[in-house]
Amino acid sequence: MWMGSKEHYDRGVNTFSPEGRIYQIEYAIEAIKFGSTAIGIRTNEGVVLGVEKKLPSKLMEPAKSEKLVEIDRHCGCAMSGIVGDARILVDHARVEAQNHRFNYAEAMSIEQITEAVSDLAINFGEGYEGTKRKPMARPYGVALLIAGVDDNGPQLYQTDPSGTFLQWQARAIGSGGDTAMTYIKESYHSNMTLAEAEKLVMQTLKSVMEEKIQSDNVEISIVRTDTKRLETRTQEYVNNIISTLA
Amino acid sequence: MDLENYTNVNIFKKVYEKREVSSIHNVVEQPHHLLKDNTQHAKGGFNPYVNNQGTTVAIAGKDFVLVAADTRISQGFNILSRDYSRTTKLTDQCVITSGGMVADIETLHKLLIAKVKTYQRQFKKTPTVESLAQLLGNTLYGRRFMPYYAFNLLCGIDQNGQGSVYGYDAIGSWDKLTYGVQGSGSELGAPILDNQFVGHNYLVKTLPDDVSVVEDTGKDIINSIAERDIYTGDQVEIVIVDKNGIRVKREPIRRD
Amino acid sequence: MELDYLKTLPLGGFNFDNCIRNRAMAESGILQAPKTMKTGTTICGVLFKDGVVLAADTRATGGSIVGDKNCEKIHNLAPNIFCCGAGTAADCDHVTEMIKRQLELHRLNTHSENRVQMAALKLVAHAFKYGGQIGTHLIVGGVDVKGPQLIECSNDGNMYSMPYHTTGSGSLAAMAIMETRYKENMTREEAVNLCIAAIEAGIYHDLGSGSNVDVCVITRNKYEMLRNIKHDNFKVFSKPGGYQFKKDRVQVVEEFKHKLVVEAGEQPMDLS
Numbered sequence: 044m045w046m047g048s049k050e051h052y053d054r055g056v057n058t059f060s061p062e063g064r065i066y067q068i069e070y071a072i073e074a075i076k077f078g079s080t081a082i083g084i085r086t087n088e089g090v091v092l093g094v095e096k097k098l099p100s101k102l103m104e105p106a107k108s109e110k111l112v113e114i115d116r117h118c119g120c121a122m123s124g125i126v127g128d129a130r131i132l133v134d135h136a137r138v139e140a141q142n143h144r145f146n147y148a149e150a151m152s153i154e155q156i157t158e159a160v161s162d163l164a165i166n167f168g169e170g171y172e173g174t175k176r177k178p179m180a181r182p183y184g185v186a187l188l189i190a191g192v193d194d195n196g197p198q199l200y201q202t203d204p205s206g207t208f209l210q211w212q213a214r215a216i217g218s219g220g221d222t223a224m225t226y227i228k229e230s231y232h233s234n235m236t237l238a239e240a241e242k243l244v245m246q247t248l249k250s251v252m253e254e255k256i257q258s259d260n261v262e263i264s265i266v267r268t269d270t271k272r273l274e275t276r277t278q279e280y281v282n283n284i285i286s287t288l289a
Numbered sequence: 290m291d292l293e294n295y296t297n298v299n300i301f302k303k304v305y306e307k308r309e310v311s312s313i314h315n316v317v318e319q320p321h322h323l324l325k326d327n328t329q330h331a332k333g334g335f336n337p338y339v340n341n342q343g344t345t346v347a348i349a350g351k352d353f354v355l356v357a358a359d360t361r362i363s364q365g366f367n368i369l370s371r372d373y374s375r376t377t378k379l380t381d382q383c384v385i386t387s388g389g390m391v392a393d394i395e396t397l398h399k400l401l402i403a404k405v406k407t408y409q410r411q412f413k414k415t416p417t418v419e420s421l422a423q424l425l426g427n428t429l430y431g432r433r434f435m436p437y438y439a440f441n442l443l444c445g446i447d448q449n450g451q452g453s454v455y456g457y458d459a460i461g462s463w464d465k466l467t468y469g470v471q472g473s474g475s476e477l478g479a480p481i482l483d484n485q486f487v488g489h490n491y492l493v494k495t496l497p498d499d500v501s502v503v504e505d506t507g508k509d510i511i512n513s514i515a516e517r518d519i520y521t522g523d524q525v526e527i528v529i530v531d532k533n534g535i536r537v538k539r540e541p542i543r544r545d
Numbered sequence: 546m547e548l549d550y551l552k553t554l555p556l557g558g559f560n561f562d563n564c565i566r567n568r569a570m571a572e573s574g575i576l577q578a579p580k581t582m583k584t585g586t587t588i589c590g591v592l593f594k595d596g597v598v599l600a601a602d603t604r605a606t607g608g609s610i611v612g613d614k615n616c617e618k619i620h621n622l623a624p625n626i627f628c629c630g631a632g633t634a635a636d637c638d639h640v641t642e643m644i645k646r647q648l649e650l651h652r653l654n655t656h657s658e659n660r661v662q663m664a665a666l667k668l669v670a671h672a673f674k675y676g677g678q679i680g681t682h683l684i685v686g687g688v689d690v691k692g693p694q695l696i697e698c699s700n701d702g703n704m705y706s707m708p709y710h711t712t713g714s715g716s717l718a719a720m721a722i723m724e725t726r727y728k729e730n731m732t733r734e735e736a737v738n739l740c741i742a743a744i745e746a747g748i749y750h751d752l753g754s755g756s757n758v759d760v761c762v763i764t765r766n767k768y769e770m771l772r773n774i775k776h777d778n779f780k781v782f783s784k785p786g787g788y789q790f791k792k793d794r795v796q797v798v799e800e801f802k803h804k805l806v807v808e809a810g811e812q813p814m815d816l817s
Binding site: 342363365366367368473481484485490491492493505506508509512513515516517518519520525540541542543544545 | 585604606609610611614714748749750751752753754755756778779780781782783784785788790793794795796
């Protein structure tokens with residue numbers, strides 16, 4: 044019998060294998076591991092997001108804010124994986140966040156933004172009859188770190204292609220994700236200041252990055268608890284942190 | 290028409306030719322003559338709206354908000370109900386009170402309750418009064434060309450613990466107020482509210498802090514309106530919203 | 546010829562020139578004909594063994610606003626004739642007053658008591674002359690040489706004579722009571738109670754009627770006006786302590802006082 048032969052269950056994106064796995068989702072999760080590293084750390088003073096920007100060629104212009112984007116005034120997003128897929132999810136999250144403001148005159152909670160993203164992420168495959176918009180034919184090959192401040196304080200969430208989302212105190216995704224997690228686990232404590240968290244993000248990035256860390260190949264953003272506003276750190280600021288790193 | 294060159298004869302000539310005999314109406318005033326607003330087909334076809342009248346007043350206080358409304362429902366010169374509640378609880382900290390057409394008011398209130406429940410399930414929290422204010426505005430404007438015939442006051446305690454009142458027209462124009470009045474007795478109630486509570490012309494903009502004084506004033510206003518507005522009467526329903534929740538009480542007023 | 550237009554004028558009979566003019570002006574939108582005020586009302590009358598009972602509510606309305614909470618709707622036409630009025634308040638007041646004077650002159654000329662039928666006929670003749678434009682819906686009652694009489698006079702010129710009548714916006718509510726409880730040869734007390742019940746039905750179930758009940762009982766050589774025989778409707782609650790009108794809460798733009806000066810030589814006005 045051909046049962047158990049993996050290839051047979053790769054035809055349809057929504058077909059379970061006899062072991063109860065959907066291979067396409069698992070492959071999509073694998074795709075993230077090729078992505079550049081992204082790190083998020085939550086402290087009581089706010090949340091930090093940091094990403095590595097890979098520059099394959101010296102001739103390439105270092106793009107600004109490609110992997111670290113704003114969803115709403117109070118919420119930012121770092122990503123790892125297929126950046127094109129992420130853009131669809133981020134656009135969706137932005138629309139949802141604005142809709143919430145329009146309908147309820149308040150900021151959408153970070154959990155809800157994450158849920159909205161995950162709802163779209165699992166909506167792949169053939170779609171339903173009568174649905175106007177054709178969904179993605181395959182899972183989105185990207186994981187997102189969604190960070191922000193809402194009524195419940197600073198929050199950090201991570202989504203993956205399966206539509207699962209989890210809340211974290213600190214999380215790293217991408218190619219250096221596992222190494223970074225080990226590194227962060229050693230240094231993280233719940234009473235960290237925001238400055239300490241920023242430094243930890245940079246220190247971790249420095250240790251997992253293949254290239255030398257510079258102000259033009261990393262980027263960090265924060266959302267402060269008191270202002271509830273997303274701020275992107277300048278290159279000078281990043282340089283200052285780099286100079287203090289061990 | 291040019292009044293300066295007007296002569297009786299010219300007008301007479303002009304109109305005489307196309308003169309038609311109008312039917313003689315029996316103008317004995319009896320209730321069925323006054324029911325035509327809804328049952329007869331008007332110029333533009335069927336008119337789906339009817340005004341069931343009634344008055345509602347809302348006053349915001351420092352840490353409470355009070356609604357005083359009558360409980361009479363009428364159509365033409367007939368009374369349809371003497372104990373209708375035009376105020377609905379939306380959350381523990383928020384009520385809506387409306388004047389206008391009962392069918393639309395009930396539908397709108399039910400819809401809002403459903404929207405509040407959906408919100409609670411989806412966002413795992415209770416909507417604030419500010420959120421509901423925006424939601425109601427959008428809900429009303431969503432029916433821009435076939436509006437709910439309902440004139441609303443949304444009343445509740447805001448996130449700072451202050452009483453707040455939001456006033457609406459039928460198609461969703463709204464504003465935050467310190468007091469409001471809607472319905473058939475609104476013209477009679479507005480002046481005394483303007484005088485007694487914090488208006489735009491006031492130098493000292495502090496909200497009233499004594500709930501019993503505001504309650505007496507609200508009750509008196511509905512009683513006074515019932516004296517002169519034929520559509521207001523039967524009972525006054527007092528709804529008080531504060532940090533402890535919502536209290537409702539009723540007292541009889543004139544029934545004629 | 547210059548006077549040709551005269552040929553277009555109708556010859557003799559009624560002249561409706563002004564109706565046509567009024568309509569033309571209304572259609573042109575320059576002038577709107579004044580609207581009459583309709584008073585929602587409940588009035589009724591009942592015949593009983595020895596006479597007639599008339600009753601009315603006391604609310605006068607202009608649209609949805611109560612204009613008078615305790616007005617009189619039972620008018621006196623003659624010592625032995627009274628009349629309840631519904632419809633346009635001004636018409637009822639003036640027409641009854643006019644007929645009252647005519648009846649008095651008739652009494653002086655003939656040295657005899659007025660008949661109810663004559664009063665009713667005069668009212669109806671006047672109303673008919675105006676083609677229903679005069680809003681008088683009256684119930685005339687009295688006792689004359691032919692005994693107790695009760696006649697309803699419509700604005701269109703009709704007269705009806707029945708043992709019980711109701712008119713006004715509350716007439717349906719009142720008639721419901723009349724139809725269930727009326728019987729022939731009632732005593733005075735029964736008749737008064739029936740009328741009160743009928744008017745109260747109007748007061749409580751018709752928005753155009755309200756406040757108190759007035760009753761007038763007319764018997765041979767005697768009438769009794771029972772004003773506000775029922776007065777159950779009043780303001781239930783007033784704010785204890787009344788209202789304060791705080792001056793300091795609004796901005797005072799300017800404050801001034803004038804003293805009244807009497808100049809020398811002038812005498813102050815005598816106010817005694």
